Amino acid sequence: MSQVVLITGGSSGIGKAIGTYLAQKNYRVYGTSRNPSKYSKSTPFPLLQVDVTSPQQIEAAVTKIISEESRLDVVINNAGIGITGPIEETPTDEIRNAFETNFYGPLEVIKAVLPQMRKQKSGKIVNITSIAGYMGLPYRGIYSATKSALEITIEAYRMETKQFGILMTSVAPGDFATNIAAGRFHAPVLESSPYQKAYGETLKTMNEHVDGGEDPMIMAREVYKILQKNQPKVHYRVGAFLQKFSIVLKRVLPDKVYERMLMNHYKLK
Known part of the structure; x- marks a missing residue:
C-alpha cells in the first residue's frame, strides 16, 4: 500500500522537489499552498489551499486527506518564510x-495530524528547519x-510522542536554489539608518548565497532516505560541507572567536 504524505509549502522550491521525488517513488502525495490555483499545473500531485497561520485551513486539509485515503x-512541515533586517528596525508585526x-x-499542523497517527499507531513527521537555526x-x-x-x-x-509509534525528526538545509530570497520580508535599507551600509552589503551576500545554492532535489x-529509516535521528543537516561544518565550529570554538568568524564572513566590523 502506498504511503500517504502531506507536504506543506509544496508548490515550489524544496517542498515541490520533495513532493515530486516522493510521487516518483510511489507515495501518494498531497501538497499545500496559499494559492494552489497559481501552481496547480506545475506539480505532479494535488495542492490543497492552506495558509499554515490558519488552524481552520490546516484542519480542513487534514480532514479531506483522511476522508479520501483513510x-x-x-x-513534512516545509512551509516557511524568510525575513531579514536589523532587528531594531524590523517591524514587530513582521x-x-x-x-x-x-x-x-x-505546531498547528502537528496538532491536527496527531489524532490520526495515534489511531494508526504509526506516523512520521519531518520538520524542515535551517542551518541558520543553529546560530x-x-x-x-x-x-x-x-x-x-x-x-x-x-x-x-x-x-x-514516541509512545504512540510516532517518529519526529528535523532536517536543516543550508543554502538551496529556491525563491525564498524573492519571497522573504526585507526590512528596507534606509539611507538614514545607522545600519544602512552593513545591512545593504550583508543582504547582497545572503541573496548571492541563495542564488548560488544547491539543487533542491538533493x-x-x-528526505526520502530518512523516511526509509525505522528510527530516524533527532537532527539531520543537508548542505555544503562548510555550512554543516559551521555547526561543528560553533560547538568547539570560544563564543567570541566564532562571532569574529561570522563577522569576517559577512565583512562586518
Missing part, C-alpha cells in the same frame, strides 16, 4: 508573522530564532 503516514508561519504553523546570523536573527525554536521544540515533542533524496 490514513496519513507522513507529514517578527510576529515570521514566528506564526515558521514556528506556530508547523544567530547578523541581519537574519529573527529567521534564525524561528528555526531554532522549532528545532528545540521538536526535540521535546519527539520524546512525548534535499528531496535525503
Whole structure:
C-alpha cells in the first residue's frame, strides 16, 4: 500500500522537489499552498489551499486527506518564510508573522495530524528547519530564532510522542536554489539608518548565497532516505560541507572567536 504524505509549502522550491521525488517513488502525495490555483499545473500531485497561520485551513486539509485515503503516514512541515533586517528596525508585526508561519504553523499542523497517527499507531513527521537555526546570523536573527525554536521544540515533542509509534525528526538545509530570497520580508535599507551600509552589503551576500545554492532535489533524496529509516535521528543537516561544518565550529570554538568568524564572513566590523 502506498504511503500517504502531506507536504506543506509544496508548490515550489524544496517542498515541490520533495513532493515530486516522493510521487516518483510511489507515495501518494498531497501538497499545500496559499494559492494552489497559481501552481496547480506545475506539480505532479494535488495542492490543497492552506495558509499554515490558519488552524481552520490546516484542519480542513487534514480532514479531506483522511476522508479520501483513510490514513496519513507522513507529514513534512516545509512551509516557511524568510525575513531579514536589523532587528531594531524590523517591524514587530513582521517578527510576529515570521514566528506564526515558521514556528506556530508547523505546531498547528502537528496538532491536527496527531489524532490520526495515534489511531494508526504509526506516523512520521519531518520538520524542515535551517542551518541558520543553529546560530544567530547578523541581519537574519529573527529567521534564525524561528528555526531554532522549532528545532528545540521538536526535540521535546519527539520524546512525548514516541509512545504512540510516532517518529519526529528535523532536517536543516543550508543554502538551496529556491525563491525564498524573492519571497522573504526585507526590512528596507534606509539611507538614514545607522545600519544602512552593513545591512545593504550583508543582504547582497545572503541573496548571492541563495542564488548560488544547491539543487533542491538533493534535499528531496535525503528526505526520502530518512523516511526509509525505522528510527530516524533527532537532527539531520543537508548542505555544503562548510555550512554543516559551521555547526561543528560553533560547538568547539570560544563564543567570541566564532562571532569574529561570522563577522569576517559577512565583512562586518
